[in-house]
Amino acid sequence: MKGTASRSRWEIISSHIFTYFNFLNLVLAGLVLVSGQYKNMLFMGIVVTNAVIGIGQELKVKRIIDALSVVTATKARRYENGEFCKCDIELLRDGDTVRFLLGDQIPVDCEILETDGIEVNESLLTGESLAVQKKKGDFVYSGSDVVAGSAIAKVVHTGEENYATQLVKKAKTKRRATSEMQDAIGRIIKYVSYALIPIGLLLFFIQRYSAHNTLSDSIVNTVAGVIGMIPEGLVLLTSISFILGVGRLARKNALVQEMEAIEALARVDVLCLDKTGTITTGDLQVEELVPLSEEKDMAEVLGVLAYAFEETNATTEALRRYFPKTQGAVIAEKVPFSSSRKHMRVTIAGKGDYRLGAPEYLTENGKTLARAEVYAAEGMRVLLLTHDKNEVGFIILSDIIKADAAETFAFFREKNVQIKILSGDNPLTVSVVGVRAGLPEAKNYVDARELPEEEEELRKVIGNYTVFGRVSPEKKQAIVKALEAEGNVTGMVGDGVNDVLALKDADCGIAMAAGSDAAKQIAHIVLLDSDFASMKQIVGEGRTIISNIERVSALYLTKTIYSILLCLIYIILGKSYPFIPIQLSLIGGTAIGIPSFVLALEHHEETIPRGFLRNVLRVSLPAAICMVGSLVAITLMGEWFSLSELILSSMHLIAGGIVSFGVLLAVCIPMSRVRFALCVTVIGIFVGAILLFPGFFGMAPVMHLIMTLL
Template sequence: MSQSYGRKIREIWHLVFRNVFLLVNLIIFAVVGLLFFFGDFKEGLFLGIIIFVSMIVGTAKDIQAWLALEKLNFLTAARVVRVNQDGTEEQVLPEEIQKEDSIKLALGDQIPCDGLLVSVSGLEVNEALITGESRSFSKTEGEMVLAGSIVTSGGGLMRARTTYEESRIAQMTAGIQNYSANPSPIQRSIKTVVRYAGYVLAVVIAFVIVRGLVVGELPTLVVKNIGALTSMLVPQGLVLATALLFAYGALHSFKRHVLLQEIGATEKLGRIKNLCMDKTGTLTENTLAVESMQVSGGVSREDAEKLVAVYVGKLGDSSETILAIEKFLNRKYNGEAGETLPFSSWRRYGGVVVKDGHFGSVTVLAGAPEAFFPYLADNSEKQWLEELVETRAAAGKRVVCFVRLKGTVLPRELPGAELSVLAVFVLHNNLREGTREAISFFQARGVRIRIISGDNPGTARVVAFSAGVNDTEAIITGAEMEKWNEDDFRQKTRQYTIFARIQPEQKEKIVEALKKGGFTAMVGDGANDALAIKKADLGIAMFDGAPATRRLAAVVLTTNSFSELPSGVKLADNIIENTEIFASIFFNQTFLGFFLFVILSILGYAYPFAPLNITLINYFTIGMPGLLILYWAIHPREKVNPASAKPFLKRVISFPLISSIPQALGIAAVFVWELSRSEGSAPNSLAVLTFMAFGFIFFLFAAGAYSGVVVRKRREQLFWLAVFEFFLLFVGFRIAFLTEFFGVVPPPLTSVIQILLVASAYACVQYLLTRFYGRKRVG
């Protein structure tokens, strides 16, 4: 059995475990056993059937959602290139790699397993994800490379020494690919509530047992009370309900070209407060075009074109910049080339040694002009280049500089080198379609856009301004930030909007600092973005970006367009809003059950419900409303409120907490009143009906309290749901088997009128509470 298959088995087992081995289920099963022990076979059998069916349905839904997400992840998963013994190449999943397989490495790849380098071509790797060392370094033939390293320059061929599952990177990315891992803030909050509800339940159970012993209650009644209180007080079903809402949200996000690689990203998209991105490939199109070629006075245009052609032809660089220059030159030069040094974002330049009778031995370097400024031998040439860069950057253009130095030694560091300008290429690329609208969408939500770019500060500022980014005057360069200490990073980073000429390791530190000021997302596509994407609260990658970046991201834009992100965020807002409504229903039942227990205990009464009564109540107050909430979650309104920055529990818990008090008083009043009447009607049945009426009325008002407004279409849906529930109740109470099964009796007309009057009074109270706890208070 492969370890990939083993991972899936473990995941399915986890899904089964979290649906079956729950505190509520364990107590209910104990209640079933005790009911059989004390001779109440009918109640025990019925309750056992209900809980068993609920577990099967819940597990099936959970596995169904997981399988759907697994299918999406498989279709879009990053592949690696395996070289077969006959020389053919094939793309395979990292999990398919076996020991001794030959793996081809290219720029942007994340090495899938430990391996031995068979051949290299200017290969450089970064091991920051493994060792924490942010700098890249070269690798030679015969050396080992570690799984999780990112190829930052060059390429090569390695022979696998381990499988993917045996590597550290498998453990590192397991959380991203794991359906159950990386819980979102809402999921963590719900688990906290469930845990504390369990503590309260333990105290309540102890009280029920002691009370039963003191007053001499029948053991079966004590056991039924424990079962009913367990089902009522612990909102265990909310854990599954939230996971399913997020899973369905992820499936529908994919239809909007936003692939979520972790389940918690459904919520995280709606929490973004800092949105960091590169300029090229995010704000602008990846496709570049050369606008002009400028040549220094120390070389002819013909010679400059020939030397640049050697660099372009011999280095094997397939970046958009080099492809644009190659297209502009429209020529090939077959001069002899020696050693090559592939371009690296960490080094900011690449190079090639040219050996030619016409030129002699000369080394050509290409990269950012700022990387070469300090090492230009001719001051007039330096001044010319600086003025050229400044004027072109002010127009939003991108500048790539080619320089030369004598000799055949390729410098991996420039200090001490004497350079002269060979040629300067001025390039431009257009804003992506929809970029301005996407930037406007995020800024209207209060999101601070941050541009983290390796480009010239002038170029980055102009492009950001044209895209509609606010505060583009707040700009700083990587060279200035190199002088900062850790305190400076913590205190100053949030002051800036544009970070220009930034090194890859600086991106990671910038994101780390911004996280302290709010939920931070990082959008990127290159290998130099991988570390920052890993560090961010939410990593977002382009589908056609570097495999390492895509693998580490929680969100992938399948059309490579930043403009698709707002649609995913809108859906996330809608999922969050409906999760809040769903959670409020569960919390309302928990608080209502607890307050009712306290009131009746003070008055000297036992809890009036049996476990099957609670099951009936749940169908009408949680189950059917939950289906409508799920429909709302995946069919958003035209306008959805942005998700609040307040913690989940602060937004949600106060409304059901206050609302449950009048509900508990009303149910207690109906129960005590009916119990005191000489006719001797069934008070528990009336309490059940009153509970259902109050629960549904709460749902009607919660839909407006959390969404701010209930549009006409939703009002109609709520009306027909109310009609449907009333019809089911009417029919159900006319079927003897169902009334016997759930332990209720049909109420007389006078009691029905009594319930309607009490429910109407509660509806008035709930209306006032909803006005008070409107969207401004809850959200």
């Protein structure tokens, strides 16, 4: 299903008007017109109403989404009037000068003019996950992500001339959000579409030449059988529910980039996330310096490293707040921090090579690593500074835990959603922070470097841990894949370039609007307020939408199943079809149409088990069999007692109504005041219709029917 924001008004209108089922309904209406029984064309009023409602609702949601999409639109930094200003990528032209910073997704093909240690991930184009360092004169291609450093470049290709476009965007396409519901409904439509015409032709032949009906009655009976088989209401209901769901989530600051993501979100049972920005605020503060050598200029060196690169992150921001910039130092060479290296490197002229990063990546000294673990056990983040590979000292930083973290984790625990923390930090540090934030399972931690590389082995141990530390981008991706291979529906929340691979392969990828362009472009849903706590409302809303769709889908699928079975059985029996179109319009409108729209708008959150078709068939299949059994029994009884066609038609209509309202009552359990009022209202409409207008609906007056049966 194409995103609402990406469709023009004409595309929306035409998608609701020019459909296979609308064309089929038009043909059937034409046949009824030829028959002269005009009242049986009432179903076209329902078709038109459905189309108008669908168009109106989708256009309404489109206005909301178009307004919010501006937040996630990819921008470029173009040099004009002496400074770099953000502009839409569509405005870029060959020869423009642009700047790329850490986290950017490169929108056009460029040649590097100046570089500040830029490294790009070209995996979306080449499949190679290792970052590539670019030098002056090298080319960077659209679809690549900046994972370290920054650069100034000249645009060489735009639009259709881009390398990614030439590849027909094959390598850039992300995995679409999974939709078990859409797949199941698609299969139903496919099989019913194949069956409609041959069954309809056979039914007409039987009505005309075996049941010996008039041509007019044969046409009307055939139209009734075919109309009942068309699952048009199911398609419309699903589409409108998803569209309204996009609008609801937009009002809760979640931009849905793929409608299917709503279902994946509702069924998520494992949620993977980083520590930063979810458990913690993302801000750090320097607590202390711990010297490990006799070097006296540790603060001065850190005053160089903190300002060596134009692009910053939470760590360098904390260092800049603590250390003033060292004047006079000349940097001979520098390599920025990356999530795969876990450190940065700066060579200072006359002093030597300095590195700052995770202790495990910079030293093998057991005593030093043991001291780092002591701080990590207190929930601190530890950085090691080395000089020409000799240890200089620790920089101890602390995270700030979000005030609502415990409440958010309690919500997911109540909803039976497992939490997995995938962090690049020390696993012990993350574990301590997780426990302090209200996630007791965080005590089960592991260093991701110790996990097996083979997926089969990884699947065996993945359930033993909640916290995974020192996780590389590739390992995040492997963990997500292993969880999915174990049968879990996996959500991934991320905001950085290091999360892109995992976001791409998750059943539902969720990015923060304040995060990198690459993460926002690859995600299925973007949190516009960049607040992980809003996931409570968003998951709840997703579950409400999908539970409503599953509930009312049983109503529509019951009708499709019993209509197919009735057609086949009455073809075999050679008897007149038990309904006429006007009767199906009455049953469909009161027992299916009105209730489905009311129930689809309910706010009633439920846990959604996997198996959409199985869940729906649990109600609809027994009901359809009950309907078919009742109608066939009435037909055979009518022949045995020589009942008139009018009496038989009346009994069929009443039996059909009773079974249909039984299905409605079943899907309304547990009964609420609104649902009880709904059931009473639609049953009242049905009873009133057959009491006041029996002739219009093809049945005998009720008193005449009672007297005949008595």
